[in-house]
Amino acid sequence: MRILIVDDSSTMRRIIGNVVQQLGVKKGDFDEAADGVEAWKILETNGQYDVILTDWNMPNMNGLELVKKIRAGGAHQKTPIVMITTEGGKSEVITALKAGVNNYIVKPFSADILKEKLDGLIKG
Amino acid sequence: MSMSQEEIEALMSGADDISGGDEESSDDSVGAIDNDILAGIEGITDDEPQEEESSNDNIDDILAGIEGITDDEPQEEIPTQDDSAHTIEEMIEESKFPLPVEKEHKVVNQLNEVAEDSEEKASQIFDILSFILDENGEVGDVFNQLEEFATKQRDLLTSLENKFPNIDVFKDNLEESQKSIEIIQAYKLRIDAENNKIFEAMEIMQYHDINRQKIERVMAVIKKLTNYLNGIFEDDTGKPEVQIAKHISGDSASTVSDDDLESLIGEFSNN
Numbered sequence: 448m449r450i451l452i453v454d455d456s457s458t459m460r461r462i463i464g465n466v467v468q469q470l471g472v473k474k475g476d477f478d479e480a481a482d483g484v485e486a487w488k489i490l491e492t493n494g495q496y497d498v499i500l501t502d503w504n505m506p507n508m509n510g511l512e513l514v515k516k517i518r519a520g521g522a523h524q525k526t527p528i529v530m531i532t533t534e535g536g537k538s539e540v541i542t543a544l545k546a547g548v549n550n551y552i553v554k555p556f557s558a559d560i561l562k563e564k565l566d567g568l569i570k571g
Numbered sequence: 572m573s574m575s576q577e578e579i580e581a582l583m584s585g586a587d588d589i590s591g592g593d594e595e596s597s598d599d600s601v602g603a604i605d606n607d608i609l610a611g612i613e614g615i616t617d618d619e620p621q622e623e624e625s626s627n628d629n630i631d632d633i634l635a636g637i638e639g640i641t642d643d644e645p646q647e648e649i650p651t652q653d654d655s656a657h658t659i660e661e662m663i664e665e666s667k668f669p670l671p672v673e674k675e676h677k678v679v680n681q682l683n684e685v686a687e688d689s690e691e692k693a694s695q696i697f698d699i700l701s702f703i704l705d706e707n708g709e710v711g712d713v714f715n716q717l718e719e720f721a722t723k724q725r726d727l728l729t730s731l732e733n734k735f736p737n738i739d740v741f742k743d744n745l746e747e748s749q750k751s752i753e754i755i756q757a758y759k760l761r762i763d764a765e766n767n768k769i770f771e772a773m774e775i776m777q778y779h780d781i782n783r784q785k786i787e788r789v790m791a792v793i794k795k796l797t798n799y800l801n802g803i804f805e806d807d808t809g810k811p812e813v814q815i816a817k818h819i820s821g822d823s824a825s826t827v828s829d830d831d832l833e834s835l836i837g838e839f840s841n842n
Contacts, residue, residue: 456780458693462773504784533784555777
């Protein structure tokens, strides 16, 4: 399973990377991007990903803009997206879901929660 | 307020309905999402986060209890506009504002520095935790090899002990072999427990990102406030700055009385 992790915090990217490794994903099977612009470049050049995990608040292009751009068309239009963010407001969750995210995790999260969400996406 | 997994799944189901229809019907669907479900979601809030109340610790008591802290520590002197030297603490204590506009006093600069520095330190902590995990992994591999060898030894000794029940050395070594396996397994469990603690620590490090975003929120407010204040106090009249009066009638004790005024005039007239 190939995963793209998008977060402007390098610590957060490492934490998420560590969790997905616990779930059996090999180190070479996930890539990282620090913002939406970088993520979009990777998506255009690095081939197909099975899941995209993205933060919301990031510089240059935020997570919501990235989700909308992905859903607008291209090779990853149907790729499952999980938003992992500190944004815990009801309206933000609804906005993200309307933009096309498949699941939503509020930070801080446990490895078990991410595992459940990823399992659900893979099986679903 | 915390939320159960069932409730968040229920929200996700609602999302399927949202994305399935056209834009207007999506809005209707959104409105229909059960508020009770959202209310139960862990980390989901209806209201803006409330500021936490700061505690008023008795700093003096704390300092008094710390060995090596003295009242007469040398204070860093900060130059002020009237050329008199004051420490930052004195200036704050005497409400002598504003502080000199220097890099270390610029609030947004300081907050940005804190955010960036803590990111760097968090990364270093993560390096250390990752190193320990990797080392534990290698130690675990060695234990696996030892366990495999010890198990083969135990099986061999079991066969020998069954075949030669009267030879004590086989029996004794079989018992020792069994103990060795149990010790190895116990240490493997300890390594697993230690790894779990490291994973817990890594999860807790998410608060670094959360706290950084709180700082960024404060920075954004200050920047907006700065722009607002700059705008509202901006002087676009083009009028040159006039010299201001130092003492005006109605001020407290600093204005001269009529008697004093006449006296002074008389005194200087005589000269």
